[in-house]
Structures are given as C-alpha cells and as structure tokens.
Amino acid sequence: MRNQIEDIRNTPNVVIVGGGLAGLFCALKLAPRPVTVITAAPLGQGASSAWAQGGIAAAVAEGDSPEAHAADTIAAGAGLVDADVAHGLAREAPARIDDLLRYGVPFDRDLEGHLAVGREAAHSARRIVHVQGDRAGQAILAALTTAVRATPSIRVVEGYLAEELLTADGAVTGLRLRKAGDPIAKPVTIAARAIVLATGGIGHLYAVTTNPPEARGLGLAIAARAGAVIADPEFVQFHPTAIMVGRDPAPLATEALRGEGAVLINGNGERFMQAVHPLAELAPRDIVARGVFAEVAAGRGAFLDARDALGARFAEKFPTVHASCRAAGIDPAREPIPVAPAAHYHMGGIAVDARGRSSVQGLWAAGEVSCTGAHGANRLASNSLLEAVVYAARIAEDILGCEIPSPAHLAEQPVPRNCAFPALAAQNLRAMMTSHVGVVRDRERLAEAVRSFAAIERDTGNIALRNMAITALLVAAAAFARRESRGGHYRSDHPTESPLARRTMTTLVQAREIADRLAELKRTPQPITA
Template identity: 65%
Template sequence: MPKSISHDLATPRTRDGIDDVVILGGGLAGIFCALSLAPRPVTVLTAAPLGGGGSSYWAQGGMAAAIAEGDHPDKHLADTIAAGAGTVDAKIARLMTREARARIEDLLAYGVPFDRDTEGRLAVGREAAHSERRIVHVRGDSAGREIMAALIERAKATPSIRILEGFVGETLTRDGRAIRGVIARADEGRAPTTVEFPAHAVVLASGGIGHLFRVTTNPPQANGHGLAMAARAGAIIADPEFVQFHPTAIDIGRDPAPLATEALRGEGAILIDREGRRFMPGYHIDGELAPRDIVARAIHAERMAGRGAFLDAREAVGAAFPTKFPTVWETCLSAGIDPRVDPIPVAPAQHYHMGGVLTDANGRTSIDGLWACGEVASTGVHGANRLASNSLLEAVVFAARIARDIQGLLPSPRVAGWSVDRGEAELPGASDAASMETVRDVMANHVGVIRDGAGLARALATLDALERRTRDTAMLNTLTAARLVTAAALARTESRGGHWRADFPETDPAQARRTYLTLDKARAISAQVAAPEALSA
C-alpha cells in the first residue's frame, strides 16, 4: 500500500479534470501499454507493488516468436490453432504471430536481456505443442521476472506515467453508453476509502482468476475482479469456461503453488509415478510434450489412483539445474528437494484463463471507452487451450495495439492540476474471508480439471447463497467471476481443451464455437439449476 496517497494523487491530470487514460493493472500488459502510450499521460492503478501482483512476474517459460531460421509466423499460427482445439480466432491469431518479432525488438529496446547463443543470436527453446524451437527466455526460467524488471525501470523513469500502488479496482463508472472511469479502494494506513478516477479511456489489464481456485500458480491479486467489473458494467464475456491447469506445479503445499516450468519437459524431463514408471506415453503419442490439458488430466488421474506424479529431470538436466533453471532449483532446495538427484513431486494447478472480456483486434471491448489486454481479455487467440508461452506475447501485442488505437481516437491532452473524489469503503468482514475460502474449495472441487453437470449445478447454488449475504464489493466481484466461469462450463455440454466434462467426455463438432456470455445470461443459467437451499462445498 502507498505510504502517501495524497502526495501521489497531486500529480497533474488533464486540464478538464479527467485522467487521459487509466490502466487497471501493473503487470506486463498494463506497463507495456503505458510505455506504448508515452508521452500521453497515463495513470496505472495496481493493488500490489508494481509488477508484484501480476502473473507475468511469475512466468518461467518465456515468450513465443517465430524468429529462428526455418521458422515462420504461419507455422506459429498453425501450432496456436492446433492447441486451441477448434475455437481459435485465426485472423486475430495471425496478427499476433506476425507482430511477434516487432514486439521482441521493442522489449530488447527497453532493456530486456533475452538469452543469446554463442553467435550472439537470440537463443530459442522448444515447449509443448510447438513444432519449432521458438521460445525466447531470460536466464533459463526467469523470463517473467527479468522482463518485468526492465519494464518497471523504464516506466518509473517515464514522466508521463503515474503509478499508484495500493489501489484495488472495484467498479467501472458509466455515462450513458460509455465507460467514464474507475472506482478503486485504497488504504492510507487508516480506514479504507474509495477513490474515483474519471477518465477518457480505461484499459483493463487486471490479470486472471487463479485465486478463485484452491491450488493456483497465480498471485493473490489474480482474483477475477477486472473480469467481474466489466461484466457488471454490461460487457460481453467470451469463453470463460476454458481454464488452463498447469500440469506441473511443484507439490510442496505453498499458496500460490510454485511452477516446474514446461521448459523442463522441453529439455527431456519425464513424468513418472512413485514406482518410477513413466506414464505419459500411455495417455498421448507426444508423451510429456502433449498439450497442457492432456498432461494435466493424466497427472490428475495418476494422483487420484494413488500412484502419485513426479517430474524426473535427473538425466535430462542433472548437474546443470542450478544454472539452466535457477528459479525451480531454488524452490526445490527450499523444500528439501535436490532435483539433480530427486524427482520433483507435481500436481495440476490453475494457471491461466483463456476466457475473459471480449475484445477485437485493437483491444476494444463491447462498451465504448473500455479496452482490455492481457489475461483479463479474450482476444480469441488461445481458443480452448492456450499454446505454451503465447500469453506473454499476447499481452505485449495487444497492449501495443490498444495504445495505437487510443492515440488515434483521443485528442492530444493538455496537462493541468486535478482533484479527487473520495467516499467511505465498505470493510470486508470475517464472513467475507470465510466466503472466499468456500469459493476456492467449490471451484477446485466442481469447476476444476474434471467437471460434471451435478457438480457445476451445486457450485452455482453455493455461489448464489454466498451472494445473497454479501455486501462487500470486492467479494461481489469474486462471486461474479466465479459465476461466469461456472455457468459457461455448465452450458458447454462437451469436452474441449481446458474444459473437460466427465458426463460429456467427447468433443462435439457442433460446439466448435466460442462462447459469448453476459452477466444476465449467466444468472439465467444459474436460475435454471441452483436451489436456494444450496449446501456449501
């Protein structure tokens, strides 16, 4: 939380007393968008210290881009479409793969120290479901942390970017048909207050939904609040049922769960049970390099059968572990595991949300004045199952597109002093903390790796019961995000990508289409199945 909000808020705004652009979220998408908008004045609101609340900081795998000899953006596109299980928007995905090289060059210009080979070229690795080696890394498994460090340093040195830490977005304000600002909760060391930020343009870059689930690799700020804010304002939500579970979270009881990066399997690490038997070839022809949803379900099945699941990198990486994968190395050592000689216990964990606020090629949502990028958005490039290392790429490609779109729409700003409106914030109580724990259990038990109609209906009933006794806006946003995911999962009566129904295990060609959902429609789905006397999970 900021030490002196009033000092930070004294920074100039535009002359009409309205922020030019407000960006909600300080992860990769938000910061890259702010830098791309410079020198236009931008206010970045972030709940945690800059970079710390975004999943980008935690990313280990890297960024996909067809930059190596013999590779091509169309090959990258084909892999993206194949992984997306029939629902990728090919036109939008083509834009992303063709603009990848330019965004890598932008990041290099910002000081990102991507790994290079002995000849000075960008080093590229291979990850699951990629047909070529096209993943650029930083220090092996430190891409997210190093990319964010470089961008944060540049953002803090950019006069047009004002960064306000300790602000949690709660509500989008509207003026007729258009979004006109953000109401955020702030804590000045006294009682929390709400602060309204009127704006000519609002960009949601608030991250994903990980902490709706009991086991996740996401930081606590990834709780779906941006998704919910947009839905409550009337925005169309796309594909919320498609949730990706990373197969190999390190199973040492931490929240969030640390990752054993997919790059380890790209280097040849294998998955074994506690008897040392390699099991992935029995589930898919590509073994450990099968799409993430298949690997996650295989690990889930082995664990449920009591055989356990372990990532064995002893032969593939061995003594090189400390230098090639320092993040995983340090995590394992802190838990008493030496991955050079010990297999790493792993479990599936919620990792990424393919769904989000529906956007077009320029990041525009269905409501005027509102853009979205990063994990909170649904551009259509991921389809039902995101291809590894496409998330960081998507974030920068569409953040840059939003910046160009806003620059072309808004007049040049004139800077002057400004003031802020404040109001009292409702305080979350003990009941809200208990409700959050219930939500995480319900989502893990009924909306997780394996789903069925009865469990989804039970989850909706529980969410309804919690919402009836909720007064806190933040908790309402949590419940709204959970409802959108669960209602869409119930409506899709097939298995596809990150959505797997035990009662509908086959993929239905007739349902090879994207989901478009409003909050009203999600409530209607809930009303059809949820009983008032719902039991807690």
C-alpha cells in the same frame, strides 16, 4: 513519476488498471501521452507476468516462420482459435521482441549472438525466447518497471484496487478505487473516459494455483458488472506440473523442463504419458494435466523426473525451479519433483476486438483479463506474454488515434458499504472452484457451484468477495452450459467434443439467469439438462 492519491482526481484521460506486462507495455507505448497506472501491489509485483518461467513465443529462429507459429496456435486451441488473430499475433511477434530488447530485457543469446530459443509442448519448432533459462517474467517486468519510472508522462498510483467501473449510456465515465488491504477505507472516485483493464487472471479463485494472490478475477468482475460481454470463461488452463510442497501459490516447474527431456513418472517409477498421447510429456497442456490428475487421483502420485535429462546442470539451466525445490528440501538433480495440476491461465476473459476494445465504449482490455480469440480452448505454451505485448501495443495505437472526450464531472457517488474481508468464505469459494470447477467437471458439481457462487454474490457485504464470486459464477455457469469436453474444459459426463465448435459469448445477466434456473430446479427437482 509517482503521485499521492490526493492528486489522482486530476488524472489525464487515459487510465490503465494493472501493473503487469500488458499494463506497463501499454503505458510505455502511449508515451508521451499522459497516462495513469493504478496498481494494487508495488509496481512490478503482484503480477502473474513476473512469475512466468517459460518465456515468449516468437518465430525468430532460422527455419521457423510466423505461419508455422500460427498453425501450432490454431492446432492447440481445439477448434476455437480465431485464425486471423493467431496469424496476426505470430506476424507481430518479432517486432514486439525488438521492443522489449530496446526496453532492456536481456533475452538469452547463443554463442553467435543470436536469440537463443527453446521448445515447449505443442510447438513444432524451437521458438521460445528466455532469460536465464526460467527467469523471463522477472526480467521483463524489471526492465519495464525501470522504463516506466523513467518516463515522465506516466503517473503511477500504487496500493489501490479498482472495485467498480462507472458508466453512463453504455460508456465508461470513471472508476471507484479503494485502498488495498483496507476494506473500510473511504473509496476514491475518479473520472476517466478511456480505461484499459490489464488486471491479470483468475488463478487465485482456485485453492491450488501458480498465480499470485492478486489474480482473483477482479477486472473480469468489474467489466461484467458494467455490462461487458465475456468470452469463453469456462476455459481454464491447469498447468500439469505445479510443485506440491504445501505452498500457496504453488511454485511452478516450467514446461521447458519437459522440453529439455524431463519425464513424468508415478510413484511406482513408471512413465504414464506415453500411453495417453503420442507426444507423451510434450502433449498439449490439457491432456498432460488430465494425465497427471489421474495418477494423483488414483493414489499413485505424479513426479517430474529430470535426473537423466539435466542432472547436475539443473541449477544452471533452471535456477528458479531449482531454488523452489531446494527450499522445500528436494534436490531435483538427484530426485523426482512431486507435481500436480494447478490453475495457471485463463483463456477466457473480457471479449475484445482486434484493437483491444471491449463491448463497453471507452473500455479496452489487454493481457489475461481479456479474450482475443488467440488461445481458443487451450493456450499454446508461451503465447500469453506475446499476446499481452501485441495487444498492449495495439491498444496504445488505437487510443493515440482516438479523440477521447474530456472526463465529465461525476455527480456525488453514494459510498458503498463494505464489511471486513471474510477470509473463511473466500477459502471455501476457492476450495469449491478446485473441487467442482477444476480439471475434471460434471453437471451435478457444476450446478452446486453455480448456486453457491450466485448466493455469495447476492448475500455478501464485502465488495472484494462479491467480485470474486461474480467471476467464479461466470466460469461455472459457462462450464455448466457447455455440454462437451474441449481443450481446458473437460466434463466426465460429456467426454467427447461436439461436432460444432462454438465460442461462448455471455454476460453477467445470463450467468445469473442460469443460477436462478438451477435454484428453481433445486426447489422443485427435475432432471438437470446440462
């Protein structure tokens, strides 16, 4: 059911922030326990889940196994995947696919009625379940949205952003919301002792991204401001094949195209990935992204060529990609598609345990805003939607087994001042993230980015920009501190992996300390040590 904002102060004691796959799946799994879902965009829109083309990885085909799926996940993660998490994720995958089927998701089937599976990069078997080739995200969100609207225990509040978590004695006590798109509107404060953040990723902090505008790192920022531990924020996955046709966000040419035989060529018509990695176009994403980046940086350009692999079958097999290309005047059945790397997925996020609990009492996180240890330094293709549903279900089970205190009466909260959103400042932040904290990084540019983002956080009068700057600062500071290259984090000044594989566990306080040290070094120049 949908309620007006005036009714939200009488919330049940479970609040979910985010209307993507993780948030909606968690709400459905909590039924019939009352829950409120708060989303800035209309339900089912504004979520990266809806843009996912590849599908969901699950060992459901004959000859495949959860053990093989987990092994591929661990191998792709460049030494930082939590093996127990990977095995748990793979074991639970078939059950979560069954859940989605019950909610009405029309996964593709073969002629015998079995789930049809495709292969993507770094998977040792065909195990990606799809919907109409490249429409998995849209179809899943549509089915779950219908199910949520039909569930009486779920209250949906649309058009509001969560701009701050309220806490006392290390536990959440509530949320401060503000009407989306109206920075000077009076904020609304609600009390809640159980909050699930499912706010998505950080892609729109970059100038070139495949993510929707809502993916600005909001959940990460408000959790960090509340004192939550943040894990592995430096690891950002850049999709190798964003379609470069001048759109923001950039349309995505799904990895499944390469799984079906499409190849990468440069402007001279030469395949270049064969010289980079034995798996060529099906190498791990970070390697392919850097291969594409190098061709673009060298001025040769990069193109995805599906003419021989798909030809006239392109429109039928990949209708979403075909439509994006045709809208830009490209016929992918007859000509190569111009591509470049784009910020696509954040492996880091709010550190959570096996039940989805953060370090702040009463705060859970699921989906891309969280960091479970499943992805390590480099996410295996199509594991993100799987992780979202597995942890959403675990969180629901955990909450259903908890004794949640009744919401306390919140004292009158001071109304924070907020100026109009400074679009130019946000544009400059995004440009610096792409140029300084992008596919290839180095110490001087990272140091400049850390100082810049800390200054924005300190000086801006706009809360939305402050939250963007906080998340950008967490990413840049952790990238500065990691003096090696691993997975999605590549430093040209430290191009090799350290012998010791270690995860990052950090806080906003620690990121600010790095910024303060770099600011002092700039005032009294000394050699930078990271």
